[in-house]
Amino acid sequence: MTLKLTNTLSRRVEPFEPLVPGEVSIYCCGVTVYDLCHLGHARSYIAWDVLRRYLSWSGYRVTFVQNYTDIDDKILGRAAEEGSSMEAVSERNIEAFVADMARLNILPPDRMPRATRSLDAIRTLIEELEAKGAAYSADGDVYFAVMKHAGYGKLSGRDLAEQQDNAAGRVGTEEEARKQHPFDFALWKGAKPGEPSFPSPWGPGRPGWHIECSAMVREELGNTIDIHLGGADLIFPHHENEIAQSEAATGQQLARYWLHNGMVNVGGQKMSKSLGNFTTIRALLDSGVSPMTLRLFTLQAHYRKPLDFTAEALEAAATGWKGLNAALGLASTASAAPGATPELAAARARFTAAMDDDLNTSAALAVLFELAKPLRALANRLERGDTSAAAEATSPSLAAQGELLRELAGVLGLEPEAGDAAQAATEGPSTDEIQAQIEARQAAKAARNFAEADRIRDALKAQGIELIDRPGGVTEWLRN
RNA sequence: GGCGGCAUGGCCAAGUGGUAAGGCAGAGGAUUGCAAAUCCUUUACCCCCAGUUCGAAUCUGGGUGCCGCCUCCA
Numbered sequence: 001m002t003l004k005l006t007n008t009l010s011r012r013v014e015p016f017e018p019l020v021p022g023e024v025s026i027y028c029c030g031v032t033v034y035d036l037c038h039l040g041h042a043r044s045y046i047a048w049d050v051l052r053r054y055l056s057w058s059g060y061r062v063t064f065v066q067n068y069t070d071i072d073d074k075i076l077g078r079a080a081e082e083g084s085s086m087e088a089v090s091e092r093n094i095e096a097f098v099a100d101m102a103r104l105n106i107l108p109p110d111r112m113p114r115a116t117r118s119l120d121a122i123r124t125l126i127e128e129l130e131a132k133g134a135a136y137s138a139d140g141d142v143y144f145a146v147m148k149h150a151g152y153g154k155l156s157g158r159d160l161a162e163q164q165d166n167a168a169g170r171v172g173t174e175e176e177a178r179k180q181h182p183f184d185f186a187l188w189k190g191a192k193p194g195e196p197s198f199p200s201p202w203g204p205g206r207p208g209w210h211i212e213c214s215a216m217v218r219e220e221l222g223n224t225i226d227i228h229l230g231g232a233d234l235i236f237p238h239h240e241n242e243i244a245q246s247e248a249a250t251g252q253q254l255a256r257y258w259l260h261n262g263m264v265n266v267g268g269q270k271m272s273k274s275l276g277n278f279t280t281i282r283a284l285l286d287s288g289v290s291p292m293t294l295r296l297f298t299l300q301a302h303y304r305k306p307l308d309f310t311a312e313a314l315e316a317a318a319t320g321w322k323g324l325n326a327a328l329g330l331a332s333t334a335s336a337a338p339g340a341t342p343e344l345a346a347a348r349a350r351f352t353a354a355m356d357d358d359l360n361t362s363a364a365l366a367v368l369f370e371l372a373k374p375l376r377a378l379a380n381r382l383e384r385g386d387t388s389a390a391a392e393a394t395s396p397s398l399a400a401q402g403e404l405l406r407e408l409a410g411v412l413g414l415e416p417e418a419g420d421a422a423q424a425a426t427e428g429p430s431t432d433e434i435q436a437q438i439e440a441r442q443a444a445k446a447a448r449n450f451a452e453a454d455r456i457r458d459a460l461k462a463q464g465i466e467l468i469d470r471p472g473g474v475t476e477w478l479r480n
Numbered sequence: 481g482g483c484g485g486c487a488u489g490g491c492c493a494a495g496u497g498g499u500a501a502g503g504c505a506g507a508g509g510a511u512u513g514c515a516a517a518u519c520c521u522u523u524a525c526c527c528c529c530a531g532u533u534c535g536a537a538u539c540u541g542g543g544u545g546c547c548g549c550c551u552c553c554a
Contacts, residue, residue, distance in 0.1 A: 011484080029554075037554085044554035074552070156549075157483050209552085231554030236483085238553090262485085263548065272553060300493060300503070305486075306547065313492050316504035323503090350501095354494085362494050366502035380518050450513055457515085468517055478517090 003058065003356045005227075006304060008235060008258040009155055013358055016257065018226045024060045025221045026052065027255070029213060029230035029238070030112070032069040033093035034078045037100050038278035039294075039309055040231070040264040040271045046295055047261045047303035047359070048229050049106040050412055054355050057411045065220045066109040067213060068094055070116050071206050076195065086196050090116075100281045104291050105413045113216045115207060119198055121215040122207045125249055126187045126200075134248040138178040140190025140203045144210075146183045149244045155258060156236035185241055187211045210241035217246065217254065228255035232262055232304075233270075262306045271309065279309070292325065292417055293318040299361040299412055320369075327372035328409060328416035330379035330393065331402030341397055344404050347371055351408050361412060368412075371405040374398070428463050428479065438467070438475050 003016040018024045028048050031037060055062050070090040079089045101108070115122070126142055129135040134148045146152045146160060153159055160183065176182065186208035191197035197204035207215075217225060223246070230239060239258065246254040263270045266277045285291060297317035301307045340348070347367050354363035375398070381389035392398065409415070429437075437456055444452040457467050460477070468476045 008484095031554075032552085041554050047554095072552085153483095158550075159482085229554095232485090232548065233553055234549095236549055237551090261554065263554080265547075268547070270548070270553090274552070296503090297492090302494080305493090308492080310491085312504085316492060319505090320503045360494070362492095362503095363501065366494070369502055377519060383518085445513075448513075454514075461516090466516075469512065469515085470517095 003055075004358055005257055005259060006358050008239075008260050009255075011157075014257070018060065019224060019256065022059070022061060024055050024062045024227065025225040026062060026064045026227045026229065027213070027217045027221060027225055028064065028066040028109070028228075029234055030067040030069065031093075031097060032072055032074060033090045033097065034072070034074040035093060035273060036096055036280040036282060038264075038271060038273070038280050039284065040278070042100075042104060042281050042294060043264045043298045043303075043307055044231050044261045045101060045106050046104060046298045046413070048259075049104075050299065050303075050361060051227075051229075051259070051359060052107060053411050053413055054359065063111075063221065064107075064109045065111045065113065065216070067216050068097075068112060068114045069209065069212065070094070070114045071196070072209060090114075096282070100285075103285055104281070104295060105415060107413075111220055113220055115212040115216075116198075118212060118216050118219060119207070121219040122211055123200055125211060125215045125218070125245065126202075126207075128249045129187065129245065132248060134245075135187055136180065137188075137202050140205060141175075141178060141186055142188040142202050143179055143184040144187050144241065144245060144248075145180055146185075146244065147181050149248045151247070152183070152244050153240065155243055156240045158236065158240070183237070185210060185237065187245070210238055211245055213238075213242050214245040214249070214254070217242075218250070223250040223252045223254075225255050227257045227259060229259050230261075232260040235260055261303045262301075265306050265308045268308070270306075289314060289318065290321065290417060292414055293321045295413060296321045296324070296365070299365060299414075302362055303359055323376050324368065324372050324409070324414065325416055326379045327375035327402075328406060328414070330375050330382070331406045332416055333393075340400060340404070344400055348404060348408070351411075355411070364408070364412065368405060368409055368414075371401055371408070375402055375405065429460075429465065434460065434465055434477055438477065441467075442473070442475070 004013045005016050006012070007014045026048075028045075031041060052062055052064050068090070071086060075086050075089050079086050082089075098108070126135060129144065130137070130142070133145075135142055135144050137143075160181070175186075188200060188202050188205050188211075189208055190203055190205040196206070198206055217228075228239070228242075243254050265271065269275065269277065271278045281294075284294065293314065294317075297314055298307060300317065300320075347370070351364050351367040354360040354367065357363070378389055378393055378398070382393060406416075437460055441453045441456040444450070444456065460467060464479055466478045468478065470476060
């Protein structure tokens with residue numbers, strides 16, 4: 001069985017075949033760096049990270065390019081607001097982006113081009129479009145003429161003739177008046193007084209949003225790439241325009257497969273910066289939600305479907321991850337085991353079949369949970385000091401199961417976490433104080449003064465210390 | 481108005497013709513002084529109507545509800 005992916009271009013699930021056997025070129029639309037990233041970005045980049053990991057695991061050599069849009073109106077607006085510069089805003093947010101992605105265990109792209117560093121490629125592309133009659137300039141701006149490009153609308157299923165009437169309501173601004181067709185879009189924007197600008201044959205200005213991606217794709221990966229990624233909200237106009245520009249210039253297909261992820265919703269509405277209903281990645285992680293919990297949360301749904309973000313769903317993911325993590329923790333200590341049993345081979349096959357089916361991570365996770373179940377149970381028995389469990393843990397078949405679990409979890413980017421006990425240990429009561437309290441509680445219990453024993457337990461809990469009574473009168477504790 | 485998508489148990493979510501994966505929550509049991517934690521067991525006929533079929537959550541037609549895009553957006 002081979003990988004099948006939903007191609008937005010055909011609106012169908014198609015078998016994936018790269019242009020060059022064994023190699024895959026991928027371009028992923030990155031972020032406009034005017035602010036911190038939120039959970040919508042996390043969902044998107046986690047999904048594509050899994051695609052990338054799965055392709056690599058399947059034996060492909062993957063080249064993954066993702067851009068930074070580091071010049072646009074919002075960055076300029078932010079810079080003006082805080083009295084800094086475009087560069088300062090961009091640099092700060094790029095740094096934050098890199099850190100956030102790393103925390104989520106998202107592999108860094110092979111190359112991360114920036115619009116401001118790709119100006120030669122951008123200007124060249126615009127000149128080519130002008131030479132071919134696909135672009136026209138007006139008052140220092142340069143626009144792409146959608147009417148000149150047969151096939152405009154093929155990605156988003158729009159028909160120019162029908163759409164013109166609907167767009168008519170928006171005509172009226174100064175810019176609209178300069179356009180030959182309402183759907184024409186800026187390739188180059190002339191600079192207004194005081195704005196940062198770059199020189200060009202059309203006067204000082206800056207590139208439009210869409211052209212940078214077309215230019216960077218070509219510069220980094222060539223005229224035709226295998227896979228182009230992005231959020232569903234980019235289908236129109238961004239990706240539609242990218243196709244128009246690139247294909248008008250090169251005469252070749254821009255991308256063979258277009259993949260789009262569904263939005264993250266809050267209360268049934270799309271999470272977005274403009275609506276203000278967003279939670280940033282770092283705010284969520286800093287609030288104590290583990291990166292792997294967030295990963296598990298997003299991977300439990302199919303990447304194309306909308307994902308509703310709720311506290312309850314996140315909590316369910318956290319509990320689910322706790323169990324998976326326990327199993328992975330045990331698996332990492334198990335010794336290597338040769339050979340796979342028929343059961344393990346079947347589990348591997350089910351995982352692969354799920355992933356081949358348009359990255360069905362939800363079904364793939366079911367395989368992980370099933371593999372994890374006996375390991376988790378054993379891990380917990382070991383933790384209790386069950387001596388017979390120690391012998392079982394060394395069984396070759398269980399070790400092999402653990403190894404498979406770790407391997408498959410790794411394909412989803414799920415890796416065991418040690419927890420942040422060490423970090424938390426600097427807060428709250430000291431180990432000695434806790435130990436003294438536990439002894440006081442033991443004494444109370446021995447005297448059958450359960451009210452006092454419970455009071456001590458509750459008091460410690462209020463300080464973030466949880467007591468765990470083990471068989472044999474042993475009491476352990478955990479910091480929360 | 482145009483284009484696209486979705487509707488499965490208390491919640492999240494797989495499943496695209498043969499009698500419903502998985503996670504969370506809940507229930508019962510083990511354990512406990514009682515709890516917590518842990519372990520074991522356990523819980524659905526799939527939005528509505530009409531068709532096709534030996535057989536449909538899965539196909540067709542109609543309806544209802546919800547979401548995204550059409551302006552910056554992952």
